[in-house]
Amino acid sequence: DEGGLLGSWQRRNTDATLSHCLKQLEESGNLDNLRRITDSAPAAFRGMWFADSDVYKTLEAVAWELGRRPDTALEQFLDATTALLERAQDSDGYLNSYFQTDHRDQQWAELVWSHELYCAGHLIQAAVAAARSGVGDRLLRVARRFADLLVDRFGEGGTDGVCGHPEIETALVELYRVTGHRPYLDLAARFVDLRGHGLLGDEPKFGARYYQDHTPVRDADEVAGHAVRQLYLLAGVVDVAVETGDASLLDAATRLWESAFDTKTYLTGAHGSRHRDEAFGDPYELPPDRAYAESCAAIASFAWNWRMLLATGGHRYADELERVLYNGIAGSTSLDGTHFFYSNPLHLRTGHDGSHEDAPSQRLSWYSCACCPPNLARLMASLQSYVATTTEAGVQVHLHTAGRIATPHGELAIRTEYPWDGRVTVSVTPATPGAAWTLALRIPGWCESATLDGVPVTGEYAEVNRVWEPGDVVRLELAMPARVVAGHPRVDAVRGCAALLRGPLVYCLEQADLPDDVLVDDVTLDARAAVDVGAGDLAPVVLRVAGTHRDPAGTPLYEPLAASAPGTPIALTAVPYFLWANRSPGAMRVWIPLTA
Amino acid sequence: DEGGLLGSWQRRNTDATLSHCLKQLEESGNLDNLRRITDSAPAAFRGMWFADSDVYKTLEAVAWELGRRPDTALEQFLDATTALLERAQDSDGYLNSYFQTDHRDQQWAELVWSHELYCAGHLIQAAVAAARSGVGDRLLRVARRFADLLVDRFGEGGTDGVCGHPEIETALVELYRVTGHRPYLDLAARFVDLRGHGLLGDEPKFGARYYQDHTPVRDADEVAGHAVRQLYLLAGVVDVAVETGDASLLDAATRLWESAFDTKTYLTGAHGSRHRDEAFGDPYELPPDRAYAESCAAIASFAWNWRMLLATGGHRYADELERVLYNGIAGSTSLDGTHFFYSNPLHLRTGHDGSHEDAPSQRLSWYSCACCPPNLARLMASLQSYVATTTEAGVQVHLHTAGRIATPHGELAIRTEYPWDGRVTVSVTPATPGAAWTLALRIPGWCESATLDGVPVTGEYAEVNRVWEPGDVVRLELAMPARVVAGHPRVDAVRGCAALLRGPLVYCLEQADLPDDVLVDDVTLDARAAVDVGAGDLAPVVLRVAGTHRDPAGTPLYEPLAASAPGTPIALTAVPYFLWANRSPGAMRVWIPLTA
Structure with missing residues (x-):
């Protein structure tokens, strides 16, 4: 089984979900909305005012996918959509089909609900994926033009403003990583620090906690409000902390991580205990039936934990990464790859009818607010990126799965039926035979008994520090009662x-x-x-x-x-x-x- | 302790709550809103668009109170407010300060959210209270002018429409009871039967269940949607069923009663399991922490159960009447009578902050949507009406409390410390010494052992059928472990x-x-x-x-x-x-x- 369960999810994404997303973007009007800016297109704007973000998430998924393998249809989509964005983009770099058409007078007027920076963030993330996949210089230029506008408008000395829906923060840091252009990082850091000072005003129905504007993130001691907003923000916070070397900011993220994972996380790794405001609840308020547990929040948690893992090497982050991937995230998509849950409860009663609150008893093919399906697609298309890391000291495998991992130290060929079976066999082909480095294989927190080549091992990673020769094999066995x-x-x-x-x-x-x-x-x-x-x-x-x-x-x-x-x-x-x-x-x- | 615990609640209402409501109506702009129609008044409309209903509920409370005792300040409020309404009312009878001022073009345009009929219903209920208390012919005329307009506009042959928020149904039947004018009853019956056929459209966020337009009440088998709306509707349904002799409609109410009280009622008698849409949840979905349990829903349940009790004599209705009164309703008001809960959870965690969702950890003096405080005031001012009933056969005491009950059969003087103690002593002064009639004293469903004059009694009511002489005393003892x-x-x-x-x-x-x-x-x-x-x-x-x-x-x-x-x-x-x-x-x- 090439690639194991994770690989099968990627194949399903390739074979079914991606084309489904492309089809839905046409049928739901997302692409027509963009065409309305310059091209001849149907009369009315359709969908949510932030519907562009679904296009960008899908573009990101397509870009990751093209980094894995060529695909004519996906290349055509990337090219055509990039060309559409090029035409649609204002000369100053602004790009948002809702505000460029019928609502030009409201452009930048109401950051609290406009999602303009949120959409910009997803555009940037798509461009970053294209750049990393080596398939999208043109898309990167579109994104940079918009990012440069943001730097001009919102950078130091410019407007003090933050978006009601975090997302731009992590996107700007990623763009900085791809381009090396420091103003993007500085703007991300500025957005993080401007938040929590009341710039968004008191949300009348849900309170300022809803969009994490009730307190600066450095002072917060509890994750709160809309779960996706909170978790996207924290992914960006870690990005900023790492790139700026801001230890106190990383401390804040760590403190909030403990709030989230010690008191507000479902057994499936999902987040969001309240339907009313799609929000975290009080500590320990975790009703299985009323779990909102939005698919996007699970994806956001995955992104945050991945960043915490990279920043600190901490083992609990890998545990949470795995937990949410195999449960909160994996449950969102149907076996056929074309139906999705928005909300992922842990309990559904006989006769439940939750269709009016995005908690149906069956997965649906799309949603009026379709944030989740293309979000799932972009994660699945890049899933291989989260399996292992490499450092000068060696290779660290975090998610066990069948497959091959190429690293500067050599290639690992992994055979395993994980997660159905705890035996993991790693065959090593070192880049330099006779070189010494450490292979670290994660021992999940749930595992109470593990052996490495038959010898009991404990700790967070089973480490093999040796001189590697071609054909070396390491066998990890995780007891899985x-x-x-x-x-x-x-x-x-x-x-x-x-x-x-x-x-x-x-x-x-x-x-x-x-x-x-x-x-x-x-x-x-x-x-x-x-x-x-x-x-x-x-x-x-x-x-x-x-x-x-x-x-x-x-x-x-x-x-x-x-x-x-x-x-x-x-x-x-x-x-x-x-x-x-x-x-x-x-x-x-x-x-x-x-x-x- | 004259009047016992119930009497003390009435005194608190007299001494504190009523004057507090009067003050708040001035401070919150409700009266100014009405003054804006014809008088010189401050610039802007204030509060919710249905803020008139708070004035009407307070008027109703004042009317009930004046039926109990004279009070110069309350008489002045009744007179002045009635005069204000007379001036404000359109020549055709229309009256609504939101639509008569800045939103005239939307009058009757959107029944789904306008609350125009809801507000009319509360005006009518205030007028009915005034008529029954013998203090408000002028107010009754105002209400009738509006009601006559409704009959013209929405009666048979007129517009097919229903209000997004039920309330008008029970009000019109009550107005019929006071006036004997059959078109009011016919219109109430028509509103009941028009509902559930999609006239309101599918509420985009909450679904048609939210306002009980998803299915006709005669076909419904489950209470659903916004709890106050559902329960007000059902009070009106029983009213219509009783006055029209419509047995199948009463059957529907009974079936829905079982749905509510067998599967969707909190231990406190409260209703509403979800904050999101202030709604009933699935059967057995009754989280104590997330109980919405709105004070108004408890009051609505009280009204519905009272009507079911009168319609059928059923004992369970009296049990629920008592349960919700002593718990769900009584808990809403502070000891000082000037602070109120909107939501009445059964569990509050340490550190809970629910102020942004009307679930604070302390009672507040008023709310931006202040439906609950004057609703509590109107119930408390009329509480004596719900203690006992009388028929040709005798007197039935449903709520045990210290006090005196005057009936056509004679006067009962009741001594008891109920609910703190289960002993109830009733001294009878018959209107006609030597006449035979039955005194029925309720044995609550929670009581497992009761005696009447020392002899064990069972059943739903302890009945004493005898020839009564002055000074006769009956002693009921309810074991209260x-x-x-x-x-x-x-x-x-x-x-x-x-x-x-x-x-x-x-x-x-x-x-x-x-x-x-x-x-x-x-x-x-x-x-x-x-x-x-x-x-x-x-x-x-x-x-x-x-x-x-x-x-x-x-x-x-x-x-x-x-x-x-x-x-x-x-x-x-x-x-x-x-x-x-x-x-x-x-x-x-x-x-x-x-x-x-």
Whole structure:
């Protein structure tokens, strides 16, 4: 299985998701919106006023994809869309189809909701991807013209302003990395420090916390507000901190990371406990049913953790990277690659209807606010970038997957069935036979017992520091028993429940695995019974465990506390969370009540 | 204690809340908005576009109050405001300060959000209260002129339209009851039947369920959408069903009542599980922390249950009437009578900040959308109306409270400390000595053991059918031990918890009763220990029970399921929920985790 599970996700992205996104951009009017600026195009603007960002995210995905392999259709899309952007861009560099057409008078007038800088950020990220893939000098020039305008307008001595939706910060640092042009970094740093001083005003319905303008990030001690906004901001904060060597800013990011991951993260790695404002809640407020858990927030968390890992080498960041990838992110896309969740709850009741709040019980092919699908596409198209890192000292493998990794120290050929199996075999072909360097293979935080070439190893990475010769093989074995986990006692919403995990995967119960007359709402888990690992139709590994079914018919809503009525034993099958809702829409739960 | 606890609430309303509302209507601009129509008044419209309804609710409260006792200040307010309305009203009867001033072109243009009929309904209810109190012929004429316009415009053969916010339905039936004018009833019936056919369109963000336009009420089998809208509608549905003798409509109301009270009602009687759309959630979705539980929804539930009780005599309706009054409603007002909750959660974590979503940790003196305070005032001013009913067969006492009840059959003098004590002594002075009739005293659903004059009684009402002579005394004794209750197994959010109740009162733990270093977030209840009843500073009866404190510092967010770490025994004091947040803002919980 070339590339393993991660590779299969990339292939699905290649084969289905990317072309689906291209088609949707036409059908939903995103490209026509841009054509309206200079070309003959249909009458009305369509979609959200920040619909350009969907084009840019898709461009970014296409650019990453073209960095991996040639593709005529994708090249044509990149060329045609770049040409369209070139025509559409104002002579001063401004580019935004909503404000350039019917709302010219509002240009730059209301940064709090305009998403102009947000859209600019995604344009820049697409250009950065194209530059790194070596396929898009023209796109980079478009992005730089806009970025130069931003520097002129918002740089030191210019307008004090920040965008209601962070994104521009990380984009500008990335553009600085690609171009070496310092003003981009300086502007990113300025945006970070201007935030939290009330420039956006008090959002009337949600409060200034909604867009993280309630307090400067250096003073904040709690992640708050709209989850995607908060997490995009923090990715940019780390970027700025690293590139400017600003230790206190990195300290702030670390402190906020602890707030997020110690008190406000779902078991799937997802974020956002409230639908009302798509926001973080109070610490430990993590309802599985009302999890907003937006796909974009999971992607943002992935980006933030990747940056924290690079900045610090910290092991917990790799754990969170893996957790959110295999669960919060992976569950967003259907097996066919063309349907997506916007919200990713950990519990769906029988009969739930959440279609009016972007929490349907089935993945949809697109959304009126379609931020998530092309966001997933751009991550999947670049997934290989997050597998390993290299330093002068050697190679560090963070995400175990089958495949080949080329590094300055040599090539690694990795065979593994991970995440279904914990055995990882690495064959090394050193660039310089006889050279000494360290191969570090991550031991995930969930793993309680690992061996390296049969010898027990502990720590965060299994390190092999040796002189490498062609044909050297290292075998890591991560024990991967099923695990039964509980929530922190303050996580009220999962009290009396447990969840099943194995390796990096969270499992769930689905109605599809139960008889029609046994609702998933009415089963409990016997945690004293052993969890058996078996093969399933939906996944190579499913978990089987004993449970109890109780029909609660006739039970009042509230009644005197008493011992549970006896129930009927039932065999339960748990499937990987990331695969749920691929057979039929139906009830699901990650957190399973415990049999008393 | 004349009037008991209910009487004390009425006195607080008299002494503090009513004058507070009058003051706020001036300060917040509600009266100025009306003055802008014809008088010289400040420049701009202030507040919500339906701010007139706050004036009408206050007028209704004042009218009920004047029916109880004379009050010069309140009479002046009634007269002056009525005169203002007379001047402001259009010649055709239209009256709405938002649409008569700056938005005349939008009059009747957008019923979905305009609240024009909603405001008209509250005007009518104020007029009905004035008529019933014998204080407001002029106000009744104003209301009738508007109602006649509505009949012309929306009656049979007129415009097919319904209001986005139900309220007009029950108001029109009440106006029919006061005037005997059948077209008012017919219009109410028409509004009920026009609803659910898509006249309002699909609300883009919340769906048509938000305003109960997704399905006709006769076909609905689940309460849904915005809780206040749903519950006001159902009060009107029962009114229409009763006055038109429409059994199938009453069946629909009964079916929806079961949906609400079997699956979607908080232990406090409150409704509304979601902040996002102030809405009911899925069945059994009842998170204590995220309870929206709007004060107005509790008042609406009270109104609906009262109508169901009158329509059917059903005992469960009286139970819910009592439950929501003593908990969901009573908790909304501060001890000083001038601060109010909009949202009434059953759980507030340490450090919670919900001020931006009308869920602050302290009651506020007013709100930008101030629907709740004057709504509470109008209920409290008319509370005596809901204590008992009379029929040819006798007198039925539904809410036990100290006081005197005058009926055609005679006068009842009731002595009791209810709800603190379950003994109720009724002295009867019959209107006609020697006449036979039945005195029925409610045995609440929560009561498991009752005696009448020392003899055990069961059933829904303790009935005394006898020939009454002056000085006859009946003694009802309701056993009132503390109760420990659990939620239905599908109420996921309270799994592993219990709540303490006594009589009709729900109790809660407050941080104010714990040492500073013991957070209410970290205590559990030992349900095997006895619950002791004691006297407290905050309330005549508090509950004391054994618990355990565990400091969770260092506990990861998720960890392998294991037995709880041992904790420290701690004595817990639970206080009546309706009194919470009167000492200091702080954490609170109704549902207490059980010691494992």
